[in-house]
Amino acid sequence: MIFQAARDYYYDHRFGLSSPPRNGPLNPQTKIAADITERQNDKPSHAAIYARTGGILPSIYIRTFEEDADRVYAVTAHELAHYAHWDMDRDVFRAMILKAYVPPFSYFSHIYTGTESYVAVIESWARGVEWMFAQERYKNKLKIEGYEYGFNIFISGKSNGNYQEQKVTEYAVRSIDKIYTPTVVDMIDEENQRYSRGHGGSMAYPMDRVSGYTIKQIENGLKGASSWEDWLDNMKIRENNSTEGYLEELFGNWY
Numbered sequence: 001m002i003f004q005a006a007r008d009y010y011y012d013h014r015f016g017l018s019s020p021p022r023n024g025p026l027n028p029q030t031k032i033a034a035d036i037t038e039r040q041n042d043k044p045s046h047a048a049i050y051a052r053t054g055g056i057l058p059s060i061y062i063r064t065f066e067e068d069a070d071r072v073y074a075v076t077a078h079e080l081a082h083y084a085h086w087d088m089d090r091d092v093f094r095a096m097i098l099k100a101y102v103p104p105f106s107y108f109s110h111i112y113t114g115t116e117s118y119v120a121v122i123e124s125w126a127r128g129v130e131w132m133f134a135q136e137r138y139k140n141k142l143k144i145e146g147y148e149y150g151f152n153i154f155i156s157g158k159s160n161g162n163y164q165e166q167k168v169t170e171y172a173v174r175s176i177d178k179i180y181t182p183t184v185v186d187m188i189d190e191e192n193q194r195y196s197r198g199h200g201g202s203m204a205y206p207m208d209r210v211s212g213y214t215i216k217q218i219e220n221g222l223k224g225a226s227s228w229e230d231w232l233d234n235m236k237i238r239e240n241n242s243t244e245g246y247l248e249e250l251f252g253n254w255y
Contacts, residue, residue: 001069002034002062005076008133009084015132016216020083030083032060032076074134074149081129082122089223096121096226117228117255119179125222128184131163132215164193168253171204181254182206187213187235187247206253209246213239228255 010019020030060079062072086093100118134149150162163182172178186193186208194205213235221235232251236244 001072002032002076005073005133006032006080008137009077009080013136015136015214017081017129017219018084018088020080021087030060030080032062032079034062070134070138070149073137074130077133078126078130081126085122085125085222088219092224092226093122099226116178118226120181120183120254121222121225121228121231123179124181124183125218127163127180127182128188128215128218131185132188164191164197166206167204168206169255178254183250183254184215184218186210186250187218188215207249208253210241210243210250212241212243217241 008014062076062079096118100115100122131149138144138149139147163185166177166182169178186206187210190211192208193199194207195201199205217239220238221231225231225234228251232247235247
């Protein structure tokens with residue numbers, strides 16, 4: 001499934017999104033490792049963009065071997081989305097990384113010092129791409145009736161579970177809940193999870209009255225954005241949508 005995800009991202013239908021780095025003399029294609037070791041605080045995957053080694057060593061590591069095939073596939077797309085984001089907007093991405101991961105931040109304890117919103121741009125984007133690729137393959141291509149990515153994934157140290165069950169910042173029980181937000185999915189889908197799935201208007205869930213954006217439009221808004229506020233402003237300015245008046249409300253669920 002790792003190979004399948006990489007093939008789809010590079011060579012198949014990727015919704016018009018920017019490609020990860022392709023092979024070239026000074027820009028080698030990304031190498032991906034199926035890594036069985038437990039590293040990075042038991043993270044199921046990570047993209048070491050800072051460690052590009054001329055294409056000699058892997059810079060993406062996937063460790064989701066005990067999970068379902070769609071999860072392995074989608075997590076691979078998630079990590080490739082980080083590389084595509086970096087390659088699309090290198091200077092801005094680098095500046096955002098410097099703002100996001102500042103001392104005493106630690107990958108192992110997930111301690112942030114007011115920098116969560118910068119990390120949230122990076123990770124929320126990749127989560128949206130992860131969801132999009134899974135939905136396209138399993139719901140649309142393979143025609144699995146009623147398929148919903150993450151429906152059977154429980155919230156744990158390794159997973160945020162179903163996107164529509166994730167709680168907003170004030171009610172989050174883990175620090176990573178504030179950075180792996182469902183904002184991209186919420187701009188695309190037509191579900192307002194504050195009222196769906198038996199949530200009954202609970203303030204613990206995002207108010208989502210935004211819908212109908214494409215993943216490509218959201219990438220257009222992402223380009224040049226070095227903060228959560230920049231991303232919101234770009235979406236309001238660059239794309240027309242009948243629900244755009246609720247963008248501030250949606251982004252404000254988190255920051």
